[in-house]
Amino acid sequence: GKGRFDRRIIVDLPTTKDREQLLHLYTRDKKLDQKVDLDRLARETQGFSGADLENMLNEAALLAARQEKDTISHAEIEAARDKILMGLKRHGLVMTQEEKRMVAYHEAGHALVGALLPHADPVYKVSTVPRSQSMGATQQFPEQERYIYPREYLQDRLAVMMGGRCSESLVFETATSGAANDLQQATKMARKMVLEWGMSGQFEHMALGSAGEQVFLGEELGKAKEYSEATSQTVDQEVEAILKQAFDRASDILSQHRQALDKLAQTLLDREEVSGETVYAIAGVSSRVGS
Structure with missing residues (x-):
């Protein structure tokens, strides 16, 4: 039946602006009290899908009818909203x-570092709407298709990847599991820089083979006879150094622009x-979107 299917299809949830439009749409045939503020309601229904909003308004209409009211007031809408919110909370949504x-x-950490570093891809938009894969997303689009990556571009890109974790450390003095995917991506890229692209101090003119998928090198390099255990350790140290440099750069940027970070997060x-x-306006730099 239909119910079984509902949960399988992951549709991106509406943003505050989307919810505003949906609320105006769903209330066209309903008599609302003049004091009902739909824009405020849109801000107070984070996490609601279009169907949730429709259910909320239908429920509010029922509550008003039961009390023999001519119009739906904020009180009924709030009661209906809280009921749906309880359900969403119960399911961890x-x-x-x-x-x-x-x-x-x-x-905000990702986006601000991206906006302030000259070689990073332009920041297109930032969202905190939970998606199927992650809690939020910073979208960057390259200015052109790249087939060759200059070192500066890669270094800036790594700093952007570290921006989220840096921001957490700076503001909450802790790191959350939310940064796990960033770290995996960054580690993969740093390993390519060392192993394949000769972009590290120790192995500047030497390609050591493919970076594969493993995050740690010991096992993979151990298989190849031409690598010594010492080389494998040095590679790990080089990767670590590249990542630390990226983290430190992101930290410096966010510390220096703490007010902008707070403003963007808010x-x-x-x-x-x-x-x-x-994002660029808050960062105080000229926009590179569409440049």
């Missing part, structure tokens, strides 16, 4: 306020989605 703050700072908490233009 709504983030706590603290989780929202962490995700906002995490994404804007994300309010709006859930922020355009690249806004």
Whole structure:
């Protein structure tokens, strides 16, 4: 039946702006009290799908009818909203306020480092709307298709990847599991820099083979006779050094631009989605979107 199917299909949840439009749409045939503020309601229904919003308004209409009211007031809408919110919370579909703050700072960290580093891909938009794969996302689009990666581009890109974790450390003095995917991606890229692209101090003019998929090198390099245990350790140290440098660069940027970080995180908490233009404006640099 239909119910079984519902849960399988992962549709991106609407943003605050989307919810505003949906609420205006779903209330067209309903008599609302003049004091009902749909824009405020859109901000207060984070995590709601379109169907949740529709259910909320239908439930509110029923509550009003039961009390023989001519119009639906904020009280009925609030009661209906809380009922749906309880259901979403029970299924772990709504983030706590603290989780929202962490995700906002995490994404703001990526975006701000991306906006402030000259060789990074332009920041297109930032979102804290939970997606099927992650809690939020910073979208960057390359200015051109790249087939050759200059070292500066890779170093900036690594710093952007580290921006989320740096921001968490700076603001909450802790790191969350949310940064795990960033670290995997960054480690993979740093290993390619050392093993395949000759971009590390120790192996500057030497390609050591493919970086494969493993995160740690010991086992993989151990198989090849031409590598000594010492070489394998040096590779790990080089990868570690590249990642540390990226983390330190991101840390410096976010510490120096702490006010911008706070402002961007707060804007994300309010709006859930922020355009690249806004990110650059908050960062105080000219936009590179569409450049």
